[in-house]
Amino acid sequence: MGAALRSFFVPVPHQTVCVLQRFGKYTRTLTPGLNWKIPFVEEIAYEHSLKEQAFMIYAQNAVTKDNVIIQIDGVLYIQVDDPVKCSYGAQKPIDYAQILAQSVMRAEIGKLTLDQTFEEREKMNALILAGLSEAVQEWGLKCLRYEIKDIKVTENIRKAMNMEAEAERTKRTEILHSEAKQQSQINLAEGQRLSKILKAEGLAESIVIRSTATVQRIEAISSAMNSEEGDLAARFNLAEEYLDAFKKLEGKQVLVNSDVNNPKEVIKKALDMVDARLK
Template sequence: MMLRSALRVPQRPSALVVPVRLFNSQQPVSFFQQERLPANTVIRFVPQQTAWVVERMGKFHRILEPGLAILMPFLDKIQYVQSLKEAAIEIPSQSAITSDNVTLEMDGVLYIKVIDAYKASYGVEDAEYAISQLAQTTMRSEIGQLTLDHVLKERQNLNHNITSALNEAANDWGIKCLRYEIKDIHPPQNVLEAMHRQVSAERSKRAEILDSEGHRQSAINIAEGEKTSKILASEAVKLQSINEANGESEAILLKAKATAEGLKHIARAIEETPGGRDAVALQVAEHYVEAFGKLAKESNTVVVPAGLGDMGSLIASGLGIYSKVNDTLNSKKQ
């Protein structure tokens, strides 16, 4: 009877009922879910990407999967509701000191997901608070090992190291840290001014280096151009000299061949043509008289033969020269 009367007592919200905590603060939550857990109505429909932790007589019984679920009346109780969706937790701004004693103000965003509803329900009292506090302490620890320059340059590595450290601790809580992102880094004002001066000096240095490199490259290009121009000019003069020498040699050869061919024809005409020798004698006499006439025009020295008035003797002397040359050639042939 006592048990039956106890069963007749209407169920009221107990002071030990834990309100539902959803990691995704941006997702709208109804007033009913904020105030109380889903009631045991024997037949329940579990939403997708949600895990309901059921206790039977105060002890963990099972985890309800999405879909239809049947509960024992009065014995089973939905004690925890865990969202299996990825959630973003904003890490508030905090101060951290680098290894070179620079105080930084930093905040971030942590992306987590419940992978074990049992551990998330019974492994930690407030998973969101615990993971946010762990993220803050881990971030301060990681920043304390780096200098200011490394913190600014290696933000991606810093995020990876913080995520790895959080996963080692959050594994016992059934939570997986997907990634951690540092939102803003606020150095002190004097450090910012020093960084601005350093950037300006670095840019001025790079500008001067680039300017000097430009002058150096310009001088090198001019010198290379002059060198190439002189080499090409000398090559052109060399080729011109070679071509002129080849042309002169070919001209001499052609002239010599032409002279030889002419002499052959003259000799053949003298030997084979009747009266050829007389014609040659007459031509020699004419050239002799012509050459003698040019002496007075082309030279300051005038040669006057003894018998200038006797033109016959002058022509006879020219023919005598031809006769002597002819006799010499005939004697050599014999």
């Protein structure tokens, strides 16, 4: 009884489909769950997993646009999208997809230079995926993504690439050094310019302050001379200037009509000169 029931009912696992044929002709697709079939008339011809599957694309030689031979491999991620096409569209659709992936990869590598194959890996993945997706649709497959796994070059090419990279690093270092030196010179010149400007501004401000002080002093003396003790103030101011002039003669050999070592005589001489100028 149990065997008889099993011949009528077909349990299908999750994420799996079965293709049913009647007398060798496609009848329907069995979805996950419990399905029925006519014993001895219908049979399960194909069974497909709807899960994502990864397939290794083994290393192969390819020639870049600048005629460099490289070895490149990758990983192809595909999924059964149409079970009927996958069953009847090709004899071994997944194997064909892997062979096609190798062919498309070689074709795309031939469009790029060696440097571009390393710099534009994401772009290459996208181009290979686009070339595969259109072709495998007829086989009921869907290419989810393609990843280039490794790119290998010969030992001579690797040494040349290392030398080129070292030369590029040296050039960048020299450029940075020259730019830093140039910036340093610019900063130094700017600092000197600002220093001169500040000194000039300080000198101008000092001249203004001295001029203001001189004007205020003259005004004070003029005001004092108009007062009752103005003559005494003028005499004192002129005598003070006379003494300041004598102080500046210290350490110098100058012929004067006074004994500079005798303060009383110097002051008396200064006051006499002041009186002579006021008369």
